[in-house]
Amino acid sequence: MLKNLFLLSHIPNITIPGNNGKPYLTRWWLFWKDRAFGNIFLHKFHQSDLDTDPEDGSLLLHSHKWISLSFIVYGGYIEERRNPDNSISVKTVKPFRFNYLPANTIHRVELLKDAAWTIFITGKRDKNNDWYFWNRTTFKKIPWQTKPGAIA
Numbered sequence: 001m002l003k004n005l006f007l008l009s010h011i012p013n014i015t016i017p018g019n020n021g022k023p024y025l026t027r028w029w030l031f032w033k034d035r036a037f038g039n040i041f042l043h044k045f046h047q048s049d050l051d052t053d054p055e056d057g058s059l060l061l062h063s064h065k066w067i068s069l070s071f072i073v074y075g076g077y078i079e080e081r082r083n084p085d086n087s088i089s090v091k092t093v094k095p096f097r098f099n100y101l102p103a104n105t106i107h108r109v110e111l112l113k114d115a116a117w118t119i120f121i122t123g124k125r126d127k128n129n130d131w132y133f134w135n136r137t138t139f140k141k142i143p144w145q146t147k148p149g150a151i152a
Helices: 006-010
Strands: 013-017 023-031 039-045 060-063 068-074 077-082 088-093 098-101 106-111 116-122 132-135 141-143
Touching: 060 077
Parallel strands: none
Antiparallel strands: 013 023, 023 039, 039 116, 060 106, 060 132, 068 098, 068 116, 077 088, 077 106, 132 141
């Protein structure tokens, strides 16, 4: 789906690799690439979030620095989201549904199909917070810069 659209080849984009060396996410900037007031992206998830903690092998969740709204166009995913008490909530987000992520949401996604396409709208980036990974077992924060291949 959408992979052969001629228009996409003319929109600024980046493909972020996963920790297995294969494409994880391709991001097209649809508006406000400079991030001054927010962004509108088209995202293609090529694979689920597979980041693990090298110390214990736990699947890691990651933070978001902004308020955002995701509209699922194709595929969908299962989202694991950290609650204030460090428990994990799980929900399925199917196509043609919205998923609201408050600022500082910590989550991970597991794809329902071979790919997921979303329109991802963000608010202004919070410069006082930095991205990080979070270990669900030890509850520790892992700076994104310490994870090989992680891109902010």
